[in-house]
Amino acid sequence: MLRRDLFSWTAAAALTALGGGRALAQASGLPKLAQKATYKVGFAQTESNNPWRIAQTESMRSEAAKRGHQFVYTDAAASAAKQVADVNSMIAQRVDVIFLAPREEKPLVPAVMAAKRAGIPVILLDRRVDETQAKAGRDYVCFIGSDFIAEGRRAGEWLVKEMKGEASIIELLGTTGSSPANDRHAGFAEAIKASPGMKIVAGQSGDFVRDKGRQVAETLLQANGAANAIYAHNDEMAIGALAAIEAAGKKAGKDIVVVSVDGTRDALQAIIAGTMGATVECNPKFGPKAFETMDRYARGEAIEPWVINQDRFFDSSNAQQLVADAY
Ligand code: GYE
Numbered sequence: 001m002l003r004r005d006l007f008s009w010t011a012a013a014a015l016t017a018l019g020g021g022r023a024l025a026q027a028s029g030l031p032k033l034a035q036k037a038t039y040k041v042g043f044a045q046t047e048s049n050n051p052w053r054i055a056q057t058e059s060m061r062s063e064a065a066k067r068g069h070q071f072v073y074t075d076a077a078a079s080a081a082k083q084v085a086d087v088n089s090m091i092a093q094r095v096d097v098i099f100l101a102p103r104e105e106k107p108l109v110p111a112v113m114a115a116k117r118a119g120i121p122v123i124l125l126d127r128r129v130d131e132t133q134a135k136a137g138r139d140y141v142c143f144i145g146s147d148f149i150a151e152g153r154r155a156g157e158w159l160v161k162e163m164k165g166e167a168s169i170i171e172l173l174g175t176t177g178s179s180p181a182n183d184r185h186a187g188f189a190e191a192i193k194a195s196p197g198m199k200i201v202a203g204q205s206g207d208f209v210r211d212k213g214r215q216v217a218e219t220l221l222q223a224n225g226a227a228n229a230i231y232a233h234n235d236e237m238a239i240g241a242l243a244a245i246e247a248a249g250k251k252a253g254k255d256i257v258v259v260s261v262d263g264t265r266d267a268l269q270a271i272i273a274g275t276m277g278a279t280v281e282c283n284p285k286f287g288p289k290a291f292e293t294m295d296r297y298a299r300g301e302a303i304e305p306w307v308i309n310q311d312r313f314f315d316s317s318n319a320q321q322l323v324a325d326a327y
Helices: 003-017 021-027 051-066 080-092 109-117 148-162 179-192 210-223 235-247 265-273 287-298 319-325
Strands: 040-045 070-075 097-100 122-125 142-145 167-173 198-205 229-232 257-262 278-281 306-308
Touching: 040 051, 040 080, 051 070, 051 235, 051 287, 070 080, 080 097, 080 109, 097 109, 109 122, 122 287, 142 287, 148 179, 148 198, 148 229, 148 257, 148 278, 167 179, 167 210, 167 235, 179 198, 198 210, 210 235, 229 235, 235 257, 235 265, 257 265, 265 278, 265 319
Parallel strands: 040 070, 040 097, 097 122, 122 142, 142 306, 167 198, 167 229, 229 257, 257 278
Antiparallel strands: none
8 A cells, every 4th residue: 555545544544433524524624613611722832941931831721720621731842843743642632622832834734734634623822834834714713923023123123223223233033934033033124124234244043042042142243243233033042142242241231232022021120230122022921812712713703813912012111110020
């Protein structure tokens, strides 16, 4: 038997085992969600190595508990392959719905499609999958999250003002192939385009991780002695960069201006201390909105393809006042 034949035979057998007709009917469209008092919900987290992820998981877990749902949690430990396996295991456990925070745009498409085939609705949280391969309203219910292009744009606009249109910028990019890294890069580039004095002199991924951000910043600062600004795609890498700036014998906030995204407690404290300039908020507290959206879907409401999170902006004008609520 050819591999492909074997696969389709196995898939057909699995569908029959799941109750044949019902599963096949669901395979052609977006799976529905029955109205129930409580659900078995899956949350496939991408990693938990930073305060943003921990705050997001906590928000999902506590909201699930408040509503009496059973919470099936997986942590992909920064591996897209493990995250695909995690989703498959949730499918095998027959969860009612899967909240997925897809680590990268392309590798998680098969996970979305597998859940769809199994008749389990997926709601994407905080990151997107490749839109040319999987669509909201057809393959998954919707995407809940921020406008990453706008976040990048706001960081860029702030930096243009702060540097009066003249800067040599090092960019610390997020996880390669993730939607926030792609979009925060694009939005920032758009914002500085009209200022010929604003130049990105170097850029490399620090994978959204503090220590990788520090290492990459160290290398790039050594190679670009004239750099006077750093744009990091998240606060963790920005905090790492602060250490690299110090190690290079420079002063953050004076010799090198740092701007980033998220709004963590450490970032707001650095803004108060004057070492970081500003950060665009990306709110991780998805719980209430995630479960509200799930309930609306179960009631049969048409869900907008993108449930947008509104973001604030933190700088020296409000960091002190808002730090107590930061995560
Ligand atoms: O900015 C970052 C996290 O996907 C929006 O991922 C999220 C980003 C967030 O690890 O800190």
